[in-house]
Amino acid sequence: MKLSREEVIHIAALARMGLSEAEIEKAREQLADILENFEVLKEVDTANVPPTAQSINLSNVMRDDVPRESLAVEQVLANAPDREDDLFKLRPVLE
Amino acid sequence: MTDKHRDLTIHAAHELLKAKKISSVELTQDYLARIKAVDPQVRAVLTVTAEYALEQAKKADERIAAGKAQPLTGVPFLIKDNMSTKGIKTTCGSKMLENFVPPYNATVVEKLHGAGAVMVGKANMDEYAMGSSTENSAFFTTHNPWDMSRVPGGSSGGSAAGVAANEAVFALGSDTGGSIRQPAGFCSVTGFKPTYGRVSRYGLVAFASSLDQIGPLTKDALDSALVMNVISGHDPADSTSAAEPVPDYTKGLTKDLKGMKIGIPKEYFVEGMQPEVDAVVKEAIKQLEALGAKVEWGVSLPQTPHALAVYYIIAPSEASANLARYDGSKYGYAYLDTDNMWEGMEKTKQFGFGPEVKRRIMLGNYALSSGYYDAYYLKAQKVRTLIRREFDAAFEKYDALVTPTSPTVPFKIGERADDPLSMYLSDVCTLPVNIAGIPGISIPAGFAKGLPVGLQIIGKSFAEETLLKISYAFQQVTDWHTKRPEV
Numbered sequence: 309m310k311l312s313r314e315e316v317i318h319i320a321a322l323a324r325m326g327l328s329e330a331e332i333e334k335a336r337e338q339l340a341d342i343l344e345n346f347e348v349l350k351e352v353d354t355a356n357v358p359p360t361a362q363s364i365n366l367s368n369v370m371r372d373d374v375p376r377e378s379l380a381v382e383q384v385l386a387n388a389p390d391r392e393d394d395l396f397k398l399r400p401v402l403e
Numbered sequence: 404m405t406d407k408h409r410d411l412t413i414h415a416a417h418e419l420l421k422a423k424k425i426s427s428v429e430l431t432q433d434y435l436a437r438i439k440a441v442d443p444q445v446r447a448v449l450t451v452t453a454e455y456a457l458e459q460a461k462k463a464d465e466r467i468a469a470g471k472a473q474p475l476t477g478v479p480f481l482i483k484d485n486m487s488t489k490g491i492k493t494t495c496g497s498k499m500l501e502n503f504v505p506p507y508n509a510t511v512v513e514k515l516h517g518a519g520a521v522m523v524g525k526a527n528m529d530e531y532a533m534g535s536s537t538e539n540s541a542f543f544t545t546h547n548p549w550d551m552s553r554v555p556g557g558s559s560g561g562s563a564a565g566v567a568a569n570e571a572v573f574a575l576g577s578d579t580g581g582s583i584r585q586p587a588g589f590c591s592v593t594g595f596k597p598t599y600g601r602v603s604r605y606g607l608v609a610f611a612s613s614l615d616q617i618g619p620l621t622k623d624a625l626d627s628a629l630v631m632n633v634i635s636g637h638d639p640a641d642s643t644s645a646a647e648p649v650p651d652y653t654k655g656l657t658k659d660l661k662g663m664k665i666g667i668p669k670e671y672f673v674e675g676m677q678p679e680v681d682a683v684v685k686e687a688i689k690q691l692e693a694l695g696a697k698v699e700w701g702v703s704l705p706q707t708p709h710a711l712a713v714y715y716i717i718a719p720s721e722a723s724a725n726l727a728r729y730d731g732s733k734y735g736y737a738y739l740d741t742d743n744m745w746e747g748m749e750k751t752k753q754f755g756f757g758p759e760v761k762r763r764i765m766l767g768n769y770a771l772s773s774g775y776y777d778a779y780y781l782k783a784q785k786v787r788t789l790i791r792r793e794f795d796a797a798f799e800k801y802d803a804l805v806t807p808t809s810p811t812v813p814f815k816i817g818e819r820a821d822d823p824l825s826m827y828l829s830d831v832c833t834l835p836v837n838i839a840g841i842p843g844i845s846i847p848a849g850f851a852k853g854l855p856v857g858l859q860i861i862g863k864s865f866a867e868e869t870l871l872k873i874s875y876a877f878q879q880v881t882d883w884h885t886k887r888p889e890v
């Protein structure tokens with residue numbers, strides 16, 4: 309079994325991730341193999357079993373909202389791929 | 404290689420430093436020379452931080468002279484390249500972060516600095532810690548020092564190989580599904596994944612946030628305890644770190660295991676396990692029995708075979724969310740040769756991420772997408788509950804569970820690279836531990852076909868002391884952990 313081209317393109321698009329034609333073809337097979345392996349979970353009876361999202365019993369960890377020193381602007385922008393003055397420079401969102 | 408080099412544990416190095424038989428600067432120079440001599444073959448290190456290390460060593464010597472030496476003061480270590488080091492490249496084994504220089508230190512880095520330890524380099528790893536062999540590193544593959552044609556395991560393969568080849572006294576790794584324990588087993592070092600939340604993840608590049616945990620790779624259990632003493636504890640910067648008090652992990656180490664109950668879960672002796680590995684593991688378990696532990700064979704944890712599927716749904720789902728941030732806007736690789744924002748993002752990810760990372764992003768998005776969420780993600784979370792419950796029930800009867808770390812000895816470089824499923828299977832014994840969030844350790848158990856075999860010991864949440872105690876006792880009557888590869 310293979311995923312369809314459209315399925316692979318769809319899930320890559322959900323991540324805004326581009327793929328080459330060769331990558332799409334490879335993914336159709338490899339993802340299908342892995343997904344087939346997930347079928348074992350269908351046999352497990354999970355009626356009335358709550359989901360676990362994390363393994364420690366912490367919830368809503370709060371702290372006082374105390375102002376503290378932040379990184380300097382230059383430090384924050386030091387790794388920016390593109391910048392203008394003190395700002396990150398991005399491609400236009402609206403044409 | 405016949406160069407004279409040091410083979411030291413942390414505790415042995417500490418004695419030498421304290422007695423002023425050697426200075427930290429000399430020790431650091433020796434380890435840097437060793438890296439220079441053997442790393443062209445082993446390839447454990449992505450960035451050697453020689454200048455920085457010698458500065459730190461100088462400070463450590465001042466501290467030792469002032470009589471303020473702590474056990475880690477002046478001792479050279481490697482750190483996996485997914486932990487942020489201020490002013491020093493942190494690549495995460497990815498082209499995406501090839502030139503990323505963090506503006507702050509991870510909490511573990513701050514803590515090791517505070518203890519006076521000396522960082523000699525950043526260790527190679529599978530890209531974003533996704534892999535079991537370091538073959539997914541965007542830069543190069545690390546070799547197993549026991550057989551250079553084989554993988555060191557992964558994803559903390561550089562950390563494990565570096566310690567085994569004596570390129571550092573100890574290392575830090577991270578473990579999301581076995582990434583400390585599996586390479587520790589493959590390289591014959593002691594690798595410890597603590598309870599989820601025991602060590603702060605602040606400054607660790609996120610892979611799967613409900614599974615990731617930092618831990619030490621060392622020469623023995625005592626060293627592991629010494630590192631744990633420094634890196635454990637609550638951190639206000641990581642709201643998932645545990646408030647549990649941190650004991651002195653060296654305190655409970657004893658030479659016998661009288662009164663201890665150990666269960667051997669049969670599901671971990673999987674189909675496809677190499678008979679030679681099986682024999683080594685069983686021999687090691689008999690050794691634990693000889694030390695006074697009451698061993699019960701044939702314990703059953705029937706959910707174990709489901710762990711692989713649960714893991715490969717949950718970890719990629721969390722990863723797909725965590726890795727969405729690499730869009731070429733704030734840091735990391737960016738495809739700038741376009742005026743179109745969407746094209747820029749798509750090409751940034753297409754060219755910045757390697758094949759395994761892309762595969763997991765797609766798997767995660769598939770499992771989380773509408774129409775599949777209930778069947779995959781939610782179902783996996785429910786089975787996760789069952790796996791946890793099963794461990795909880797087992798730990799009402801046993802102090803620890805003992806299993807192989809991996810079903811096979813280290814495989815050949817290239818052998819599984821094109822077959823993701825067979826690669827995933829090498830972590831089949833370690834994954835359930837992360838799913839449950841409990842601690843696990845891998846210790847050297849012997850050799851099969853001349854290659855290392857790891858023994859995994861699993862405990863209940865915050866039972867780090869129990870695991871270290873069993874490991875320490877085992878290492879008092881065996882010498883597997885003192886064997887070194889000829890590099």
